[in-house]
Amino acid sequence: MKEIGGNTRSLRDSVDWKLVICYLVLVLIGWVNIYAAVHSSEPSSIFDWSCRSGKQAVWILTAFLLDFLILFVINPRMWEVISTPAYLAVVLLLIAVIFLGIEVKGSRSWFALGPVRFQPAEISKITTALLLSMVMSKSTFRMYDRSAFLTVAAIIGIPMLTILCESETGSALVYVGFIFALYREGLSGWYIVFGLIAVVLFVLTLVTNWWISLILLGLLCLGWMVNILRSTYKEERAVRRSALWRTILAFLAGVAMIFATNFIFNNVLQDHQRKRIEVLLGMKEDPAGVGYNVRQSMIAIGSGGFAGKGFLHGTQTTYGFVPEQSTDFIFCTIGEEWGFIGCFTVIILYVLMIIWIINDAEKSRENFTRIYGYCLASCLFMHLFINIGMTIGLMPVIGIPLPLLSYGGSSLWAFSVMIFIFIALDHQEKKYF
C-alpha cells in the first residue's frame, strides 16, 4: 500500500510478472515451433543463423533488450508526450511506403533497408493506440461530442485506410478491434451489434439469397421496433417517434447493405479476397488454389489429434505442406506437433494475457493506462481471432501474424514494445501509489 514519504514498492510487487511470464512463454513457444516449421529432413541447429529459427533468436534477444529499456529505462510518461508526433510520423511512413516500399506478395507495405525489411503497419498499431489513449484520456473528452467522435474516427481511420491502400487487408482489419476499446469508454454496444448483423447479412446474402437476408433483416427490425414501443410507452411522443425513425433508418441501411452485397463482393473486393471468401463459405472448391492453404492447414492441425505427433515429428509440418508455415500459419505446427493440448495451452495463454491486461487496465487510476490497455487487448484479440480462425477455416485467409509466435522481427518487436509499454505504465503506477 501507499506509504508516506515516497517509498516505492519493490520490483517484485510493482511489475505484473504474470504478463511478463506469459509473454516469455509465448515467445519461447513461437521460437521452438518456428524451428520445427523450418526444420527439414537435414537437421540444423535451432541457433543456425542461416535458418529462420536462428534469425528469430536474434529478433527475440533484441526484443528482450527493447523490453528492458521500456520497462526500466524509458520514463513511461514519455509515451503520452510523444504520441502525437509519433502518430504523425508513422502515418507519413505508411503513406511513404506506398511509393517507396517494395512489393511482397502483392502488398506494398515493406521498407527494405539493406537485408532487413520492416513493415510500418506493425508500428502504427502502437502509435494509433497511444494517440487514441492520449486523446480519450483528456478529462474534457466526451464520446458523443461531434468533434470528439470525428477525432477518434480519424485517428483510427487514417492509418486503417492507408494500410488498405497498401493492400494489407489483414492489418487494416485489426483496427476494427479498437471499437472494443471505444465500447469500454462508453460507445454504445449497438455499434458492435450492427457490425455483427452487417457481417451476418453479408454472408447470408452471398451464401443463400438476397430475400432470405431481407426476411431476417425485417424480423430483426420488427423485433427491435416492438421492443422500443414496449419500453418507451411512458416516454414522450417525440422520443418514441425518434426511436421509431431510427429503426426505420436501420432497416433502410440494412436493405441498402443487402443490395450492395453483390456489388461490393464482385466489384470492390479484389480477386484473391473474393476467392478466399468463396472458399471459406464453401461456395467454391479450389483445393489446388486458394483452398490449398486452408485445406493443408486444417489437415496439419486435424492430424495432430489430442496429444500431437511430437516435436519435429509432424509430417505435414516437416515436409512443408503448409505454406507460410513459420509466419502466418505457425499455429499449424503447434496443432500438428502438440495436438489439442498445445492449441489449448496457446489459446488459454492468450486469453489469460488479455484478461490480465484488462484487469490491470481497470485497476489503473490513469485514464491513459486504462485506454491503452484496452487498445492493446483489442489488438491482441483481433490478431488471435483472425489468425487462428484462418488456420482452422473459420475466417477467410487474411495474412496477419500470430502475436509473439509468428516468425518475423517487425511483428515481434511491435508486439513486445506494445505490451511492455503497458507493463511499464502499470509498473510506474504501482510503484508510486
Next chain:
Amino acid sequence: MNLNHQNKLIIGLVAVAAVLLGKLFYIQIINDDYKKDASNNSMVYEYIYPPRGVIYDRNGEELVTNLLSYDILVTPREVPAFDTLALANALGIDVEVIREKMAYYRKYRTRIGYQTQTFLKRVPQEVYLRFAEEEYKFPGFRALRRNVREYPFNAGGNLLGYVSEVDGDFLKKHPDEYRAGDYVGKTGIEAAQEKNLRGEKGYHIRLRDSRNRVMTSYNDGLDDKPALPGKNVYTTIDAHLQQYGQELMDGKVGSVVALEPSTGEILAMVSSPGIDVDILADISSHWEELSNDPYKPMFNRTVMASYPPGSVFKLINGLIGLQEGTLKAEYSYPCYSGYYYSGNHKLGCHSHASPLRLLDAIATSCNGYFCFVLKYILENKRYASTAEALDAWREYVLSFGFGRKLGSDFPSELGGNIPTSQYYDRIYGAGRWSFPTIVSLSIGQGEIGATPLQIANLAAIMANRGHYYIPHLIKDSEGVEIDPVYHEKQYTKVDSMHFVTCVEGMKMAVNGQGMAGATARAAAIPGIEVCGKTGTAQNPHGKDNSVFICFAPADNPRIAIAAYVENAGFGATWALPVASLMVEKYLTGTISPERKYLEDRILNTRFIQ
C-alpha cells in the same frame, strides 16, 4: 456478475476462444478425416508384392511358378515435360499410348493428386532393363517389381485357374484384404488356394514433402512390413498324366477325371476344350476370344457339366437291387433286344445272349436286364408306393455321391441331379406315374445328371468295393493343412460284398474273352487286370455321348478313371480308349506296342477344330 462493459468484453473474449477451441476439438479429436488426409498427404506406402506360392504336382514337379516382370508406375505430378518418343522407344510401345495416358492424367489431375498410377503392366525383364538404363531421363516414372505366373507344364487352365488384378466388385467384397492393383486367383487351384498362395504384402512407408519428393523412411522403417511369400501348394495332380489326358482329349469335347481310390486324390482333371496355359498368363487380352468360343473353354466340365451318366449307372441300380434283396446275382431276365415297358413301347438293346444273369448283364451292358432290376426295386412291396420306393432308391444313389456336391476342395463344383418323387409328382401328378414312366432311370438316362467328377468317384467306389474318399486336389504339406474330412472314409449304403459281385461283372466286361457282347474288351492292358464299364448316353443335342469308367489293377487298385466324350458315339469307341490309355500310362509309364494303334487313333481324331 455485474454486466458492465468490461465484463461483457471478457465474456465475448471467452466465447470467441470457446468457438476456436470447439472447432479445434472437432477437427483434432472428433473428425478422423484430417488424419487420413495427412497420411495420404505425406506418407507413401511403397508396396512390396510377395511372390505367390508355387503349385507343385504330386511328384514335386512345378505346375505353376513365378516369373519376374515389372510394372511401370508414374506419379503424374512429378512428371515434367519429357521426350515421349524416347519413352515410347524405351518401353517398346506406341507414342500415342503415352500421349493418351498423359492426357488422361492431366484431365483428372485434381483427383489423382500426388498418387502414383500404374502406367504399364507386365513389362518383361528385357524391356525393363532397357527402361532402367534411361530411367533418369523420365522423372516421375519408376518400375515396380512384380511376379507373374509361369507354367512349366501344360496342366490345363481350368484346373490351375488364372490370376488377375482385382476389380471394383471384388474390392467392395474384400475391402480390408485387397487394394486396387493387387492380384487374386480367380478360378481353379489359384482361387481355391488363394489364402495359402497369396502371401502377405509388405510395405515401406516413406515420407514425402509438398513437392512429392520422397524424403526418408517413416519412423526409421520401424513401421515397415516385410512381404511374406505365399505358401507353396502341393497338389495331388500327376503332371504327366494330366498332360497326357489333355493330349488325348485334344479336339474332343468332354472330360476325364482320374482318382486314386485309396485316398480320393485327384490325379488328373481334364476339361476339353480348355484354356491353354499360354493364354492363362495373359488372360485379360484373350477375354473376347474365350467368351466367343462356342465350346466354352472357360467352362470346367469336370465339375460343372451335368451329363446323363448312361450305362455306367447300371452298376448302381444293380448294387441297390442286391442290397434291397430284389435282385440276386443268379437271377436271369430275358432281353428281347430290349424291354417292353408298356404296350409296344420298347427300350432297345443291342444283340447278346438272352436270357442272362447279372454278371453277364453288366459285362454286356444289357438294357433289358436293368429295366427289370429297377422295376423290382421300385415295385418292392416293402414300400407303400413307387414314389416311396423311388425316394429310398434316391437315398442309395445319394450315398454314392450323386445328386449333391461331393464337397471337393475345387471351386465351382456343381451337384448334378437325381430326381425325387416330388419331381415326378409335379410333372405327372401324384400317383399318376409308375415304373414305366421313369424306365430310363434304369440305364442312367432321363432326369439323371452327373458330373464327370461324380462318375469318376463311382469308379473309385467300385475300386474300393463300397467306399470312397471325397475327391480332392490339395495334399497336406508344410504350412498347408487340408480339411481332415478328406481323410475320412465315406461309405455307401450298399454292403461291400455286393460290390465284389458287380466288380466281377466289370472284370468280365474287359476281360470276358470269347464272351459275345463284352463291351469293354479294348480296355484290356497286357499284364494288368482292368475292370471297366462302358456307357453310351443319349444326347438330345446330337450324337450320343461316350462314357467309360474303369479302375486298375483289379485288386489293390491304384487308379480309377472316368472319361466322358460328348457327341462321339459308343462309349467303347471313344471314352474307353482315352481312359484305358491313361490308366496304362499311369501304371506302366508307357503304352504297349499292341495298343499304339489305339493311341494313334485317339490322337489323330478331332471332332472339333
